[in-house]
Amino acid sequence: MTVLFTPLDVGDVTIANRIGMSAVSRNRADPSRVPNDIMKKYYLQRALGGAGLIVTEATLISPQGFIPAQHDRSPGIWNMEQVAGWRRITNVVHLAGSKIYCQLWHVGRLSNSDAKAGPVYGPSAVPARGGRGSDRFNFLPESPGFRMPTEIPDPLLFVQLFKNAANNAKLAGFDGVELHAADGFLVHQFLDSTSNVRTDKWGGSPQNRARFGLEVLKSLVDVFGSNVSLKVSPAGGQNDIGMPLEDTxxxxxxxxxxxxxxxxxxxxxxxxxxxxDPIIDGNKRGTPHDPVSTYGKLINNSRTFLVGGLSPEEAEELVKTGQVDGVFFGIPWVTHPDLAKRIRHGKRLDNVVAMPHLYGDVNVDPCRGYTDYPAVTY
Structure with missing residues (x-):
């Protein structure tokens, strides 16, 4: 592996290699959603393991926009206590020689199922389908499982929530922010014609459905300049998202x-x-197609990264042939805190993911399946 270990300019910073650590929810924050010492150890381990760029787990921009059960300990970045917690993490990541982006996240119509938590907001009053077991993010026993969302009256108010979070991320010392516009969450819900049936300027045509995500990106650029990134999943059907191929x-x-x-x-x-890709009403929900060959040619002013089930050998070939500038790994970084070093030295990726502890358990030591994966001695 040689090309993967060449530096790359990303925004106005240079990352040491093309092997990024993708956002993977880990659910280990304090009950008040403040990043803590065990999270600091987790990110430091992977910075020391050679990650060129780390993207945090999905980080909530408001106390309202989370999914229950699985994400009750997801971190936030809407208050100063959370900012201070993240600052301790960005400090050690930088000392270890890595760069780190904060992934900004709101789940929209998938928000808290408890009516006491207040309204659930989405682009339109269209609930997500898919009862228990048909969607990896839905742990509710009833079907369809998600509450009826309230149509967001003024999407610009949510644009401001993202901008406020970006300002906090800057205070916390992040090198940049990544907008989570994938996996059927709020930005993706605006893009999709099955979840966004608005008839105003925020819905209808592809241009109108894209307006929300573009306005959010512009607000983030106001804060971070060129150090703003975007993640999309055009083909996946997670959380009851997916349009016909032509529309997609x-x-x-x-x-x-x-x-x-x-x-x-x-x-x-x-x-x-x-x-x-979940099965809903007996069918796969997604729209299978290759994002690199379909959209890669449209990306000319930004770097292009790919994520999703890549092997190191495939990643090397994709970068070597110029199809992408870099790659992200998700689960391999969960299970191998020294992933980049292993790839560089040809070591086996033989740690098995502890699935019962992927998202933590308040009744179990939070280190299990989190900071206890072994590294190789070099």
Whole structure:
């Protein structure tokens, strides 16, 4: 592996290699969603393990926009206590020689199922389908399982929530921010014609459905300049998202072309993974197609990254042939704190993911399946 270990300019910083650590929810924050010492150890381990760029787990921009059960300990970045917690993490990551972006996240219509938590907001009053077991993010026993969302009256108020979070991320010492526009969460819900049935300027045509995501990106650029990135999953069907192929290509071609004009640091394309595509009403929900060959040619002012079930050998070939500028790994970084070093030295990736502890358990030592994966002695 040689090309993977060449430096790359991303925004106005240079990362040491092309092996990024993708956002993977770990659910280990304090009950008040403040990043803690065990999270600091987790990120430090992977910075020392050679990650060129670390993207945090999905980080909530408000106390309202989370999914129950699985994400009750997801970190936030809407208050100063959370900012201070993240500052301790960015400090040690930088001392270890890595760069770190904060992934900004709101789940929209998938928010808290408890009516006491207040309204659930989405682009339209269209609930997500898929009762228990048919979607990896839905742990509710009833079907369809998600509450009826309230249509967001003024999407600009949510644009401001993202901008406030970006300002906090800057205070926390992050090198940049990544907008989570994938996996059926709020930005993706605006893009998709099955979850966004608005008839105003925020819905209808692909241009109108892309408006929310583009306005959010512009607000983030106001804060971080070129150090703003975007993650999309055009092919996946997670959380009851997915349009016909023609509509999908038209929508994401417009969205990514316009996003690229903002000269973002990078755009991450997520590959279609059949095992991640839920079955709803007896059918796979997603729209399988290759994002690199379909959209890669539209990205000219930003770096292009790919994520989704890559092997190191495949990653090397994709970068070597110029199809992408870099790659992200998810689960391999969970299980191998020294992933980049292992790849560089040809070591086996033989740690098995402890699935029962992937998202933590308040009744179990939080280190299990989190900071206790062994590294190789070099």
């Amino acid at each position: 290509i038209e929508t994401f071609s417009y969205f990514l072309s316009e996003a690229d004009k903002l000269k973002l640091s990078y755009i991450t394309l997520a590959r279609y993974l059949p095992h991640m």
